[in-house]
Amino acid sequence: QSLVAENNRYADDNRQFFKKNDITAVHLVSSPGSGKTTLLMSTLNRLQADHALAVIAADQDSEQDSKRIAQTGISVKQINTGQYCHLNAKMVHHALKQLPVAEDGFVFIEDVGNLVVPEVFDLGESYRVLVWSITEGEDKPIKYPAMFEKADLIFLNKIDLLPHLNFNSEKCLNYLREINPKAAVLTGSAATQEGMCEWVNWLEKMASKSK
Amino acid sequence: QSLVAENNRYADDNRQFFKKNDITAVHLVSSPGSGKTTLLMSTLNRLQADHALAVIAADQDSEQDSKRIAQTGISVKQINTGQYCHLNAKMVHHALKQLPVAEDGFVFIEDVGNLVVPEVFDLGESYRVLVWSITEGEDKPIKYPAMFEKADLIFLNKIDLLPHLNFNSEKCLNYLREINPKAAVLTGSAATQEGMCEWVNWLEKMASKSK
Ligand SMILES: Nc1nc2c(ncn2[C@@H]2O[C@H](COP(=O)(O)OP(=O)(O)OP(=O)(O)O)[C@@H](O)[C@H]2O)c(=O)[nH]1
Numbered sequence: 001q002s003l004v005a006e007n008n009r010y011a012d013d014n015r016q017f018f019k020k021n022d023i024t025a026v027h028l029v030s031s032p033g034s035g036k037t038t039l040l041m042s043t044l045n046r047l048q049a050d051h052a053l054a055v056i057a058a059d060q061d062s063e064q065d066s067k068r069i070a071q072t073g074i075s076v077k078q079i080n081t082g083q084y085c086h087l088n089a090k091m092v093h094h095a096l097k098q099l100p101v102a103e104d105g106f107v108f109i110e111d112v113g114n115l116v117v118p119e120v121f122d123l124g125e126s127y128r129v130l131v132w133s134i135t136e137g138e139d140k141p142i143k144y145p146a147m148f149e150k151a152d153l154i155f156l157n158k159i160d161l162l163p164h165l166n167f168n169s170e171k172c173l174n175y176l177r178e179i180n181p182k183a184a185v186l187t188g189s190a191a192t193q194e195g196m197c198e199w200v201n202w203l204e205k206m207a208s209k210s211k
Numbered sequence: 212q213s214l215v216a217e218n219n220r221y222a223d224d225n226r227q228f229f230k231k232n233d234i235t236a237v238h239l240v241s242s243p244g245s246g247k248t249t250l251l252m253s254t255l256n257r258l259q260a261d262h263a264l265a266v267i268a269a270d271q272d273s274e275q276d277s278k279r280i281a282q283t284g285i286s287v288k289q290i291n292t293g294q295y296c297h298l299n300a301k302m303v304h305h306a307l308k309q310l311p312v313a314e315d316g317f318v319f320i321e322d323v324g325n326l327v328v329p330e331v332f333d334l335g336e337s338y339r340v341l342v343w344s345i346t347e348g349e350d351k352p353i354k355y356p357a358m359f360e361k362a363d364l365i366f367l368n369k370i371d372l373l374p375h376l377n378f379n380s381e382k383c384l385n386y387l388r389e390i391n392p393k394a395a396v397l398t399g400s401a402a403t404q405e406g407m408c409e410w411v412n413w414l415e416k417m418a419s420k421s422k
């Protein structure tokens with residue numbers, strides 16, 4: 001409980017920092033390999049002409065994702081969470097100090113691939129986006145309700161594979177609505193770019209909201 | 212640390228129970244939706260003519276997997292781990308008391324979909340099998356070294372999707388060997404049944420080993 005209290009102090013601090021600098025902070029969560037980094041790279045490429053961007057990339061171990069993201073030329077800070085199964089606000093606080101965070105832009109935070117958290121930690125982000133790959137099956141919302149409840153948007157990814165799977169889209173949306181009736185839902189493919197326009201539009205709409 | 216000590220007392224107890232009854236206990240782990248339940252159902256159908264079988268199915272929430280497994284007619288006990296992100300030996304200990312565990316058979320334990328564990332808990336199992344879906348990408352072993360290190364066998368699943376993915380099989384095996392040079396590796400598809408014969412052969416070989 002005191003872990004949560006300490007986390008929330010840092011979260012409030014992060015949230016103040018983002019607000020003061022007009023930054024839209026987007027926290028990406030998902031299972032391992034659902035497509036967060038692929039989606040992020042495509043997103044950064046589309047936003048960089050018009051917006052200041054920075055990324056915090058987290059994994060239990062390795063520098064894989066920060067190396068990939070660095071290819072876009074965007075500033076990225078890698079965090080290895082080690083024993084911790086997800087980011088906390090203190091880690092984000094320290095990472096922000098090591099990034100060139102410019103006013104009026106986006107900070108993207110890619111969390112460790114993990115849907116199981118004992119407690120959903122506030123990082124101080126503006127929005128929480130859950131990337132859900134259709135390859136994982138329709139019932140994930142009811143198996144991991146805490147993570148699905150807290151999402152502002154669900155990006156249903158890898159729809160290019162739909163023809164080759166037994167995926168029931170109706171069941172999928174029913175399970176989702178059972179757990180989170182209010183989340184925005186976008187369907188797409190980070191690989192083929194399907195749905196990317198709607199996704200970037202949503203991001204820009206959210207960014208302008210906070211102005 | 213005392214959590215681990217308490218766990219290991221129950222794990223030793225479980226291990227004794229399995230040994231005394233000539234039971235081969237197989238612990239299945241993976242990311243969410245990699246195919247554990249689908250693989251398990253096919254496995255149960257193939258083993259049930261010759262072996263006593265029982266299943267422990269775990270998820271944070273819901274009865275989804277135990278309902279599916281029950282369709283095979285095999286006895287199954289559902290555990291909801293709630294706040295805990297994976298099974299522990301105490302939960303398994305209690306579940307075993309509620310299952311008709313017959314001598315000289317298999318107990319399959321499907322864990323919560325999760326590759327991130329602060330500590331890899333011993334359940335008292337005979338073997339640990341990691342189901343890794345090729346849809347998750349090649350670099351999972353170096354991102355989740357603890358889980359990959361502890362696997363006795365890696366079942367590389369969903370290879371029916373290989374033609375539709377950018378999956379580099381060589382990279383995949385290199386990353387795996389970096390983390391776990393000794394694990395057995397089988398490739399297959401729980402959906403199309405490819406690789407199922409080799410998988411069942413491995414299980415029967417492991418079962419006869421402990422006799
Ligand atoms: N077919 C298909 N594959 C995709 C798509 N998006 C990502 N992938 C593939 O899925 C695998 C994992 O993608 P990543 O972007 O690394 O996923 P991630 O969520 O960042 O993974 P972690 O950070 O390790 O949890 C890679 O092999 C990608 O090429 C998609 O829309 N369609």
Ligand SMILES: Nc1nc2c(ncn2[C@@H]2O[C@H](COP(=O)(O)OP(=O)(O)OP(=O)(O)O)[C@@H](O)[C@H]2O)c(=O)[nH]1
Pocket residue numbers: 135136137138143164165166167241242243244245246247248249250276323324325368369370371372399400401402403
């Ligand atoms: N294409 C393909 N799909 C598969 C394969 N195995 C499982 N699936 C699909 O993958 C999805 C998840 O399968 P499950 O067996 O429920 O996976 P799981 O690991 O038990 O999932 P959780 O218990 O929720 O973590 C389902 O839609 C399955 O039909 C496979 O070999 N190929």
Ligand SMILES: [Mg+2]
Pocket residue numbers: 036037038065110
């Ligand atoms: Mg990633």
Ligand SMILES: [Mg+2]
Pocket residue numbers: 247248249276321
């Ligand atoms: Mg399952």
Ligand SMILES: [Zn+2]
Pocket residue numbers: 047050051204
């Ligand atoms: Zn713009």
Ligand SMILES: [Zn+2]
Pocket residue numbers: 258261262415
């Ligand atoms: Zn047999």
